[in-house]
Amino acid sequence: MQADVVIVGAGHAGVEAALACARLGKKTIIVNLYEDKIATMPCNPSIGGPAKGIVVREIDALGGEMAKAADATALQMKLLNSSRGPGVWALRAQSDKIKYSKYMREVIKKQTNLELVVGEVSDIELDENNNVKSVFLSDKRQIITNAVVLTTGTYLSSLIYRGSEKFESGPNSEKTTKYLSDTFKKLGINSFRFKTGTPPRVLKNSIDLSYAALEPGTNKELAFSFSTKSFVPYEKQQPCYLIHSTKETKEIIENNLNKSAMYSGEINSVGPRYCPSFEDKIVRFNKKETHQIFLEPESLDLDTFYVQGFSTSMPIDVQEQMLRSLPGFKNVVVDKWAYAIEYDCIDPQQLKLSLELQKVGGLFTAGQINGTSGYEEAAGQGLIAGINACRKIDNLEPLILKRSESYIGVMIDDLINKGVVEPYRLLTSRAENRLTLRNDNAEIRLKEYGHKIGLVSDEEYKRFLKYKEEMHSTINILKETRFLPKSDLANELRILQQADLKQGLSGYEILKQPKVDINIIKKYVKEMESLTDNQLQNILIDIRFEGYIKKENETIDRFNKLEKKQIPDDIDYAKVENIAVEAKQKLEKVKPKSIGQASRISGVNPADIQMLLFYLRKNYNKI
Incomplete structure (x- = not known):
């Protein structure tokens, strides 16, 4: 057998990786232990939640599938944290786990360029340059390939525990994969054990x-x-x-x-x-x-x-x-x-920001194998790993999402720069820019990436541009439309005790008042009648939090300047004087691409960064 990309595992990470590769025109094989167990929910039957729900929206904006599957198979939809600030609002779907898996099986089955192979990957073969050459299955079948994405979930050398009882098994008494842990040792990839659990x-x-x-x-x-x-x-x-x-x-x-x-x-x-x-x-x-x-x-x-x-x-x-x-x-x-x-996972600090192993060209990992927890975290990584596997084959620069533009970017940046000492879970508190990384604006932040990569169709992108223009136009209309103290709107707001207009104000100025419901304004501005709830929410937040968003964007601009200060690939950190031994070790391990990334590595202090900057100016005429 032969394929451009081989995906190992068909959980939430594997499905997104496989679909991305196939949709980008690559011949893709997804190897799974079972034919029918695709994107299963061995734990909580839900999608979304704080931070996680925003990740699902980001996956959709980039052209992934999880959001569509969650919508199509939801038993209940809920907006969480609606009584708090918009930076922590998030959708959560109680999912029909049987229908969700069936939905994804059908999508996989119908996708061109994608073949499901039932089996267990037992080894990875490299060429003389330490690049992926092929994978072997436990039944001796071989698949020649240019790239591999490992998405083994909690199945890697997994053990089930219940009291004093212990036995080899994957979730729900399924098979475990035994061989890849030995492959990691052979390739010099550090691994460790994590655990998780599930209720009755x-x-x-x-x-x-x-x-x-x-x-x-x-x-x-x-x-x-x-x-x-x-x-x-x-x-x-x-x-x-x-x-x-x-x-x-x-x-x-x-x-x-x-x-x-x-x-x-x-x-x-x-x-x-x-x-x-x-x-x-x-x-x-x-x-x-x-x-x-x-x-x-x-x-x-x-x-x-x-x-x-x-x-x-x-x-x-x-x-x-x-x-x-x-x-x-x-x-x-x-x-x-x-x-x-209990299962094996790898130290994510061995990865590049593209989710490719530093030591092995063309080998990517995504999901719980990287020390994360949760379906949404896995799917986000799977999508990025799949995209970057294709871009590696095509000799294109990888897609690296910044912390300032997505929760997916926050997660991957945390994994690579900080590592994990326990299963990683995305939280809104992990993001510095919560007001700009919101549930309602995922398309605004990421849709252009999805279109440029090739996962968002021209037709959908045109609809998005219209969607964005409608909001922009509405904001301008609200700025230009004035309401007098005796207007019908003013009277209704007064009766509802949402606002008391003492003078003529624009709709834009009225919406800045914290108690005003945008749906009341909507009745008096005909251009707003056709807008979706999400558009209205986006408009309201942009107006009401305008000053805070401006300050956050200024902080992001300063942050991005550090990201632009590149570190040469051939730097020898042993030669950088006056930085701590721990900092040298961490910098050598992670191999940061920029000063911004270096500053976020656990164990690297501001004084170390100053010495690094001095060294780069002196020896590379940079920064």
Whole structure:
């Protein structure tokens, strides 16, 4: 067999990488352990959330598929953090996990230039220049290729833990991949072990929901994808529910802590800080008597709830006690028991910002193999790795997204410059420019990239330009349209106690007032009638936060100046005088391309940067 690019694994990272490569005209093979398990959801059946939802919008703006799949298979759509500032607003879809995987299988099946091969990649062959030459499958089949993207998820030498029980397995009792860990050693790629876990799934009809609080979706036309025109009707959205653990639950954990695989010493690897096991919550927040637990539907084809927030590695008998201590769970019937899973991943500081290995030409990695957690983080990396694998083949510069223009850029920059000591999760707090990296403006920030790369069609790009022009035109109209104190708008705003116009003001000036609802203004400006909720949101934020956005953009400009100060590839950091030994080691390991990147490496201090600048001016006549 032969292909331009081979993708290893068909999870969320692998699907995006494979589709990107095939759509960019490259003959692509995606190798997966199963034919039917494509983009599955072994953990939480949802897409989006704080920061993550913005990543999904960014994937869509760049021409990826996750947003379309999430919209098409949503059971519920919700706008999170709407009572807070716009920098943290985010969409979240409760997904039908069976339909989501089926959707992606159909997309893979229909995509030209893309072939699914069932098997296990066991080795990677390099040529004399340390570039990828081929991959071998465990059944001795060989695929000649120019580039490989590894997206092995949590399947790499994975072990399942439940109490004292330990066995080789991938998620949901699936196969594990054993051989690539040995390949990493052979290639000199450093790896380590991480862990994650998943909660039980229980039958809906065994739960007394009278003890639970209803958690409905948002009654608005919400979608991740720019191209989505059909929305899930509010009345047809599936409800989620909220309960709280009890004091009895806490006591059961405390009395059986030595039986937990995590606390008995069975597991030594590090788990995700921001998605801890339930026993970890009890230990870390011991003064807290109860914890939130969400009951979330998994699929219209399943009669199960995902017990969100109740991940555990306790043995089954203790899990049963824990579950029965919850409100409404007296007669609970368990469909799947919880477990913890441990797996191999690589040190991401061995990567370039393109997600290509520094040591191996044409070998890219994306997703949980890079030490991240979450479907959205994986998909974002997969899309970038796929794009850059194609650009590597075509001898083009890689697509490197800046921290200042995307959450995907923040994530990749963090992985390469800071490394990971625990599974990495994207948070809004990781971004310095939250007001400009918003849910509503992903297209404005990234659509041009998607079009130039070739993943966004001319037709869609024309629609986007019209979309952008409509907002620009509306803002100008709002600046030019004045409303007098006795106008119908002024009277309505006064009655609603949103504003009291003492003098004539433009629509633009009125919208700067914090209580004014843009939908009230919309009724009096006919040009706004056809605008989408997302356009209105974008306009409102740009007007109301104009001063803050201006200051943030000034900060970004200063930041970008450091990014333009390039570091030569042939620099020998051992010759840079008066910088700390740790800084020399970190700089040599990461090999930053710019002063800006160097300044963000953990262990490199401002004094080290000053000495580096001095060295570059003196020896390279740069900066």
